Each structure stands twice: as C-alpha cells, then as structure tokens.
Amino acid sequence: MTDTTTKTRDDYGPFGAPLFDDPSARALSRVGVIDVGSNSVRLVVFDGAARSPAYFFNEKVMCGLGRDYAQTGQLHPEGRNRALAAMKRFAELSRGMGAKPVVTVATAAMREAEDGPAFRAEVERATGLPMWVVDGQEEARLSAQGVLLGWPGAEGLVCDIGGSSMELAQIADGRVGKRVTSGLGPLRLQGIPGGKKGMKAEIKRVMAELVEEVGTDAKRLFLVGGSWRAIAKIDMVRCGYPLHVLHEYRMTTKSVQATLKYIEAYETDELRARTGIGEARMALVPTAALVLRQLVRALKPREIAISSYGIREGLLYEQMPQRLRDRDPLIEACRFAEQKDARLPGFGRALYHFILPLFKGERDSRLRIIRAACLLHDVSWRAHPDYRHEACFDNATRANLGGLTHRERVFLGLALLHRYKNSRTGTRFEDLISILDDDQIAQAEVLGKAMRFGAMFSAQTPGALGRLSWHPKKKHLVLALTDTARDLFGEVTEARFASLVSALGATSEVKRLRQAPVDVAAEG
Incomplete structure (x- = not known):
C-alpha cells in the first residue's frame, strides 16, 4: 500500500x-x-x-x-x-x-x-x-468467507453455531485456513442423555478434540450464528450498552463469563421480556451458553467479536470477482450510497481532498472514516431540515455497513451530525456519543464542521477555488482564495469558517491565492 x-x-x-x-x-x-x-x-x-x-x-x-x-x-x-x-x-x-x-x-x-x-x-x-x-468443512468455509466479507483483513478463528452443529475455521491474509466441524449445536445437545451434566461432559470432550485441531493462539474469536447473537444481545442488556447493533459488537472473556452467569440467574421468559428475543431462539440459549463457556475457557481469545455475516454472506462473497473482494466494504458502500442518493454524486471525493490538509499525519484507519464521511455528507438531504442532522446520525450508526467498529460508527455519525448542525446540545444521542472519548468527540466535530464549510463554500470543486493550510503547532488555519472565490466567501460561508476555526481552538487568516491551485480531486 x-x-x-x-x-x-x-x-x-x-x-x-x-x-x-x-x-x-x-x-x-x-x-x-x-x-x-x-x-x-x-x-x-x-x-x-x-x-x-x-x-x-x-x-x-x-x-x-x-x-x-x-x-x-x-x-x-x-x-x-x-x-x-x-x-x-x-x-x-x-x-x-x-x-x-x-x-x-x-x-x-x-x-x-x-x-x-x-x-x-x-x-x-x-x-x-x-x-x-454442504458438508461441515464447506459450511465452515462459507461462514468464514462471510466474516471476510465484513472484515477483509480479519485474523483469528471463526466459530459458527447452528442448531445441530458447530464449526471452527481459521482466517488470515484474506483466506480461510484449517476448518473443523462438530455436533455441538444446541438442538443436538439437548438430546444427550444425562441432562445438563451429560451435556457438559459431551461439550468438554468434543471441545478438547477441536482445540487439538485448531490450537489456542487465536487473538480474536468471531462468533457467527443466531444463538451467539442472542447471547450478545443479553450482554448488551446486562451492560446497558447504548448502541443496539450486533455486528462488530465486542466482548471480553470476562464480560462473557458475567453474562453466562446472568443467563443462569433468570428464567428464559424473563430474559425474553428484557431482550425481545423470540421464544424459539431463547429456548436454545441456555444450551448455547454451556458451549460458549467451554469455548472461551478452551481457546482463551483476547477479544470476541460478533459477526452478523455468515454462510449467506459467504455465498455472496463466493460469487464476487477477486478485485471486488479486495475492496474496502465501507468505502464501496459509501460510494454506492452517494451515487444513489446525493444531490451531486462525486462531490464527496472533491470535499475529501479539500479538507484533507486538516488531517495530515492521520493514520490510514482514520483517513478511511474521513473519506466515508465525505461520501455520505449529503445522502440524507431529503430529510426535513430540522431533523437532517438526526437522520445523518441515525443513518451512520444504524446502517448495515461492514468494516466499521462501533466507535467508528458513532464517530462517523457525530461528524455527519455536525455537517448539518453546529451544536449537539440537546440531541437524543448523548448516551451513544459517550462511547467516544473527549478527543474523539472533538475530532468528529472538527470533521463535521470542515465538511459543513466545504459544502457551503462551493457546489462543484472547492479545491479549484481555494486551499486550506493547517499549522497545528501554531494552531493557525489559513484559507487562501482565488479572486473568483472571493465572491463565494459570503456571510454564511464566513460564519461556517469561523465555526470550524472555533472547533479547532485556532486563530485564522483569509488571504488571496495568487496562483490557482491544482485541484487534486479532479486529476486522474
């Protein structure tokens, strides 16, 4: 790269x-x-x-x-x-x-x-x-491909639990490695003689065989399947977690153990009332919890991630050409949304290049979120103006997007909120925003206000009319304008520039640009 x-x-x-x-x-x-x-x-x-x-x-x-x-x-x-x-x-x-x-x-x-x-x-x-x-090996491969569709760079172990089986598959470097299958599905286990004691003994025996095959060096465990998602939903309720999106939800082994004790402490009807999980799914949860307890004990993963993508998404991935598989799922989805819903498709790329000087030195993982925000900055324009900022936030945090952690979802949502609204005071999103730390909140506000200014400054290619220069040590922002662009820098645009400067905690300067800038976004 x-x-x-x-x-x-x-x-x-x-x-x-x-x-x-x-x-x-x-x-x-x-x-x-x-x-x-x-x-x-x-x-x-x-x-x-x-x-x-x-x-x-x-x-x-x-x-x-x-x-x-x-x-x-x-x-x-x-x-x-x-x-x-x-x-x-x-x-x-x-x-x-x-x-x-x-x-x-x-x-x-x-x-x-x-x-x-x-x-x-x-x-x-x-x-x-x-x-x-499909046989168990193929089921494991397809489920693992579903995880790769959501996380192209994922490394670790995929565990897919169904009603009658449970599969494990290693993934690394965009490929599926060793796969094993077992009969540790809740429906099958419920037929084991000896009740709960018999189930525990069978789970322990089979798990030892599985660990012998795949080892215990997986840093991350990806959980696929409805029973795992139900347990994650219970974990969210137990913790009071504000973002009810299961995909990319993260748990530690400690939090899993606490939730498994929580499941044991309540009747299934009470858990259903608290979580909204369906009766048929909840009936399998206590048995799946026994499997998860032994799985975590045996594999000792550093991190556990829930994947909403599994065998169905793996079948879609199967049909993708390799060059599409190699793409970033977040960026491709945002480009698709811009092409379909934005007023000026293609402007997001120009906006990204215009505001990029504010973020020089940022790591690649943050730059892709900035790019995604610019692509999505206008896709909710049909919402009522009084609620557009809320529509933007909801769209980012609740959309079915892959390749996006929960913190990145909220960061993206907050940036898009500030694209349409200066202040977040009094919004209904304070509990969700609390997922971010103060520095991330401040960065999201800067990004949102930079997009707000750039989108108002020019409706076509802002980089051809002006240039931003950010001097972080001096905390000084310079806007250099061509003679043509001076007419565009009107009262509203000036106010939005001032809001950006305030978010940066900076001083500012607007000066004449003697030579028209090269519009990087228009090259190619």
Missing part, C-alpha cells in the same frame, strides 16, 4: 475507481440465498453491487428441522411441513423480485438425517430450486 501522501494524489485513493457499474459487479445486484438450517429457514436477497451487502429482502421461519434428531435420526415432521411451506413461498418471492441467481444451501440437519435426501427431492420438485447440501 502506498503512503498517505501518494494516496491523497491518486484519483480515488488506494481502492481504485468504484466497481458497482462494472458488468461483473452488476451481475451481483440481486442475488438470492435460501439457507435451510437445523433451526430456521431464511431467504435473503442482496441488492446492489457495492462491496458491503444491502438486504433487499430478509425473512426467516423458525422450522426446527433438527429438533429431536438426536433421538430419532429423522427430520422433525412438523419442521418438514413448515420448511416445505417456507421454501415454496421463498421460491415464488425470489422469482417475483427477479433474484438471479438463487442459491439454496442446506446444512447439518439435511446432510445427516436419514430422510434428508427424500426431503431434498421433495423440495426440488415443489420449488424447481436445486438444493446444495
């Missing part, structure tokens, strides 16, 4: 020109995935060819195909009926939405039940959709 100086002079930065208009990327603009799991059957239709998936349609039916499998070796009769009905509906819906391709994938219950092949044939006759029944 090039250094920061080189990147600022490149037309689009390190990730190249957007790919969403490329034919190979547009082919992914409406991809359907039907996931036939041991506990649920779900249809997801992804929309848009941006690197970060958007969910055009998402529906789940809790069928329980794998219920009682441990005792009978068969798919549950009621689960079969419910799953077949759901599949018929999903086939018609996907055709009506023009989804192409539609991939149907089935996991543990379908691959292991004695009547799995017969049910597969029945579904294919009824829907016309071929069903891909």
